[in-house]
Amino acid sequence: MLEDGEEGGVKPWHLVKSLEEPEVCRNRRSSLRERERAKAIPEIYLTRLLSMKGTLQKFVDDTFQVMLGVNRPVPIAVKYFFDFLDEMAEKHEIEDAETVHIWKTHSLMQRFWVLILKHPQMIFDVEVSENVDSILSVIAQTFIDSCTISEHKVGRDSPVNKLLYARDIPRYKHLPYNLINGFPLAQIDSEQFSPFVALHDLYAYIVKYYDPITAALEEDPNGQKMQLAYRLQQISSLVENKVTDL
Known part of the structure; x- marks a missing residue:
């Protein structure tokens, strides 16, 4: 197919100039395809x-x-x-x-x-x-x-x-x-919400990793300032003595 070129000449192109097609035409055809596809779904793919x-x-x-x-x-x-x-x-x-x-x-x-x-x-x-x-x-x-x-x-x-x-x-x-x-x-179970049960479970975890936790608290600046490692040792002593007494 031929059309007038920019300089009055002719320019060949094949059926549809996809790269030069106006945006309006592309949108119109796309919308038409979507409507046809939506109409075909209930009939063909149901x-x-x-x-x-x-x-x-x-x-x-x-x-x-x-x-x-x-x-x-x-x-x-x-x-x-x-x-x-x-x-x-x-x-x-x-x-x-x-x-x-x-x-x-x-x-x-x-x-x-x-x-x-x-x-x-x-x-x-x-x-x-x-x-x-x-x-x-x-x-x-x-x-x-x-x-x-x-x-x-x-x-x-x-x-x-x-x-x-x-x-x-x-x-x-x-x-x-x-x-x-x-x-x-x-x-x-009301006991599951008891703060003492929660503390007991937390302490069981601390005992399992007592040395790494203590070392981390001793190296941490905030831990050093608040003496957390020392306080943890005090808690551990109290808990262990309590268990021994029982």
């Missing part, structure tokens, strides 16, 4: 997506059950924090159950579990490919939708990731509801 969902279904169910199930005692830290939120709601006379539900889901589900679902490489030595990252984003969004009180509504214009798990979300919703609303949790 069967493949449903097949993949069926393959992963048991793993997703097991994962959600482990994270939100109450078949085993919930960690003490979770119970303690959830009880604290309940106390704050009572103290400030907040009677809206949805408000407390949001507090708890944001603190545990969305700020902890969702982060791990979307980024497993944070705790596991794994490499997350682009395809796997897309799958995990869909599962994480399903998890978020499962932790809301409001009804999950979808329609013909809803994104594909919303449609994939639309029928499963009502089944998942009861899991965080049970966890948040006081199903059997782990019993708290």
